Amino acid sequence: MKIALFGATGTIGARILKEATDRGHEVTAISRDPAKVTLSGAKVKKAGGDVLNAADVARAVAGHDVVVSAVGPKLPGGDPAMLVEAARALHQGLMQAKVKRLAIVGGAGSLEVAPGRMLMDSPEFPAAWRPLAAAHYEALKVYRSITDLDWSYLSPAGFIEPGTRTGKYRTGGEQLVVDASGKSYISAEDYAIAVLDELEHPSHIRQRFAVAY
Secondary structure, three states, X not given: OEEEEEOOXXXXXXXXXXXXXXXXXXEEEEEOOHXXXXXXXXXXXXXXXXXXXXXXXXXXXXXXXXXXXXXOOOOOOOOOOHHHHHHHHHHXXXXXXXXXXXXXXXXXXXXXXEOOEEHHHOOOOOHHHHHHHHHHHHHHHHHHOOOOOEEEEEEOOOEEEOOOOOOOOEEEOOEOOOOOOOOOEEEHHHHHHHHHHHHHOOOOOOXXXXXXX
């Protein structure tokens, strides 16, 4: 596939870039500063673009088969509301470019930990993380209103960080996926596998699903 990837310089985006190229896909890594994309090779193209600008999005993704959004606010100090702006710009830009497939690196905060209770509303959820979790949830609402794109929204585990690529993961629906000890964790490397698996074998069209061990 020809994949357009926004957010390729981030922790998760960089691993999606590597997983995609390792599988033989051609990836255009789109960033405001393409020089920050560290991975190079015959399968990697670096391009400039602003995910908050629909015209920029349309120009950058034209001619690609699928688009992946792994964007997030700059930390510290970035505005989480950019996730909602990005959702709207991606929708408009993809429609203009006539690209129908979109995968989104989402958040875990809006997954349920009990009937009617989201993770971000739990007492143990760090208060400092709540604005970002809430913004991810608002962006998810935007995606759920979209009926003319084949989008998939991948919510990670409660904790996701660089680690080992095991090739294993489990998926769930609207509930937080936890292991036998109640922990919710996944490495960024295995999460990237889930993203590429969904692109290669679509099974969650216009759905949010959870990914964890």
